[in-house]
Amino acid sequence: MIKFGPSGNSLSFFEEGHTHTEEAARYVKERGLDCFEYSFGRGITLSEGKAVSIGEAFRAQGVEISVHAPYFINFANPDDEMAAKSYNYVLSSAKALKLMGGNRVVFHPASQGKDTREAAVARTVERLKILRDYIYLNDLQNVIFCPETMGKTAQIGTPEEIVAFCLIDPVYTPCVDFGHVNARGQGCLKSAEDYRRLLEYMIAELGYERMKHFHVHFSMIMYGAKGEIKHLTFADEVYGPEFAPLAQVLHDLKLEPYIVSEADGTQAEEAAEMKRIYESL
Numbered sequence: 001m002i003k004f005g006p007s008g009n010s011l012s013f014f015e016e017g018h019t020h021t022e023e024a025a026r027y028v029k030e031r032g033l034d035c036f037e038y039s040f041g042r043g044i045t046l047s048e049g050k051a052v053s054i055g056e057a058f059r060a061q062g063v064e065i066s067v068h069a070p071y072f073i074n075f076a077n078p079d080d081e082m083a084a085k086s087y088n089y090v091l092s093s094a095k096a097l098k099l100m101g102g103n104r105v106v107f108h109p110a111s112q113g114k115d116t117r118e119a120a121v122a123r124t125v126e127r128l129k130i131l132r133d134y135i136y137l138n139d140l141q142n143v144i145f146c147p148e149t150m151g152k153t154a155q156i157g158t159p160e161e162i163v164a165f166c167l168i169d170p171v172y173t174p175c176v177d178f179g180h181v182n183a184r185g186q187g188c189l190k191s192a193e194d195y196r197r198l199l200e201y202m203i204a205e206l207g208y209e210r211m212k213h214f215h216v217h218f219s220m221i222m223y224g225a226k227g228e229i230k231h232l233t234f235a236d237e238v239y240g241p242e243f244a245p246l247a248q249v250l251h252d253l254k255l256e257p258y259i260v261s262e263a264d265g266t267q268a269e270e271a272a273e274m275k276r277i278y279e280s281l
Helices: 011-015 021-030 048-061 080-100 117-137 159-166 178-184 192-206 208-212 243-253 267-279
Strands: 003-006 035-039 064-068 104-107 144-147 175-177 215-218 221-224 227-231 258-261
Touching: 003 267, 011 021, 011 267, 021 035, 021 048, 035 258, 048 064, 048 080, 064 080, 064 258, 080 104, 080 117, 104 215, 117 144, 117 159, 144 159, 159 175, 159 192, 175 178, 178 215, 178 221, 178 227, 192 208, 192 243, 243 267, 258 267
Parallel strands: 003 035, 003 258, 035 064, 064 104, 104 144, 175 215, 215 258
Antiparallel strands: 221 227
C-alpha cells in the first residue's frame, strides 16, 4: 500500500512537549500516517541502544521507518579518501537502519565540483558499483538504497542520472524528490501530464516492479536560476509543485510509493493532507 509520513518532526511535535524520537511513533500514528524518515543529515551519532529503542517504538505503533544518510556524501569527489568516507556514511546508515527495523536508506549521490558533468557522472557510476559490492559484502542487499533526485544544477541527480545509477543493480531504487525536480526544471511540474511523462519514463527504464514501491520526497521549494533555494509549505502560491496532479497519476499508474513530506516545519501536517488528497480519489 501507498504510505505517507514526515521527514523528521514538525514544529507541532515540539510545541506539544515531545522531545524524544520514540515519541514520534505515536505522534505520527495518531495523525493517521504510515511511515517516518529519520535523518542522519549532519552525521551518524546514534548509539546502537538508541537505534533499537526507536525501532521498538515504531514497530509497536505499526509505523515503518526509513533513514536519510548524511548530506555530505559525494561519490564524484576526485579524492579516493573522501569517497571512502561516503561509502562508510551509506553503509553505517544502513546498519543503524537495520537496528531500527527499517529497510530504506536515502542518499544524495554527488556534486559536480570542477569536473565536467560527464566526468562527474561517470565517476559516480563507478563509485556506486563499488558501493554495490560493499553492500553485498556486508550482507545488506535486503536494504533498499535510494539515490535521490537533486534540486541544484551543480548537484548530480537529474531523473536521467538517477535512472542510470539504479540500472547498476537491483539494490538501488529511485528516491524522486518532486520538489527538487521542479526546482531544477524551473517549475517544470505543473500538470498531471508532466508527472505522468516523468514516471512513465522511469517505469520504461527500470520496470514496473522496481518503480511500484519507489521512494518519494515531496514539498514545495523556492528556486532561482541555479535551482533549489529553500523548502516551503503548502501555503506557497508561487513555486509549487502541487501534489493533487501527482496523486492522480500515482493512482492511475497503480504505484504505491513511500511519500515523505519535507515541508518547512509542517511535515506531519502536510503528509496527512497528501494522504487525504490521495484517498479522496
